[in-house]
Amino acid sequence: MIYCGIPANQWASSGVAIAIRKVWKHKIRDYTWISDRIIETRIKVLYRNFTIVGVYAPVEGKEQDTEEFYRELQQGMDKIPKQENIILGGDFNGRIGNQPIQKCIGTYGEQVTHHNAAALRDFCVFNKFKLINSFYGHKDIHKFTSEARGTRSIIDYIIINDRLKSNIEDSFISIQPLGRFSRNQNPVRRPVWLWHTASWANS
Numbered sequence: 087m088i089y090c091g092i093p094a095n096q097w098a099s100s101g102v103a104i105a106i107r108k109v110w111k112h113k114i115r116d117y118t119w120i121s122d123r124i125i126e127t128r129i130k131v132l133y134r135n136f137t138i139v140g141v142y143a144p145v146e147g148k149e150q151d152t153e154e155f156y157r158e159l160q161q162g163m164d165k166i167p168k169q170e171n172i173i174l175g176g177d178f179n180g181r182i183g184n185q186p187i188q189k190c191i192g193t194y195g196e197q198v199t200h201h202n203a204a205a206l207r208d209f210c211v212f213n214k215f216k217l218i219n220s221f222y223g224h225k226d227i228h229k230f231t232s233e234a235r236g237t238r239s240i241i242d243y244i245i246i247n248d249r250l251k252s253n254i255e256d257s258f259i260s261i262q263p264l265g266r267f268s269r270n271q272n273p274v275r276r277p278v279w280l281w282h283t284a285s286w287a288n289s
Contacts, residue, residue, distance in 0.1 A: 088127055090119040102176060104140040120162045123155055128170075137166050141176035146200050156205050163213055172247035174215070179241050180206040182220065187211060189251075192221035194229070196240050206243075215245045218254050 089103030100122045106114060110129065117127040125140045141159065144151035166172060180202035184195040190210045210217055219229075219240070231242035246254060 088117045102140045102142040136171045139174040143179040174245040194223045195220045
């Protein structure tokens with residue numbers, strides 16, 4: 087696991103990690119901590135280079151922090167070579183709704199939108215990224231990524247760049263037990279992303 091943390095007395099305020107399977111450990115080329123909310127790692131699979139970005143965006147209502155977060159995130163994107171395959175994932179703390187943007191955001195979100203979502207949508211449009219879990223319809227248990235105080239929401243996303251758009255065929259979440267480490271202090275449920283891909287070897 088590659089992670090960037092914060093002091094224990096600031097638990098849940100920021101900090102981010104990327105978990106890499108042991109069998110892929112030798113494929114890691116390098117990794118970078120952009121901030122305590124953004125981390126990058128680069129791997130090489132089947133002769134293709136991938137940059138994987140883990141994020142934990144500020145909560146709704148922290149406009150200045152959100153602006154700084156996306157400024158740093160964009161600076162990180164600008165440094166990635168154009169031929170790289172990019173995957174971003176994590177808690178973006180934004181409910182994007184279900185109003186589509188061609189090739190960027192689909193119709194399978196939720197009805198609610200947040201102020202934070204505007205920054206996320208602008209980020210995807212500017213970079214020509216695809217927010218993949220908004221393009222595939224699933225049952226609610228495989229759709230909503232957060233549940234707190236009786237309200238379910240979609241705030242965790244997987245985002246890919248244009249080079250990978252033809253490779254992803256589906257995405258959904260599987261709720262897995264992670265004990266006391268659950269974001270919502272729920273000892274049972276935690277979303278883990280799964281997605282189907284087309285063959286990378288021939289792309």
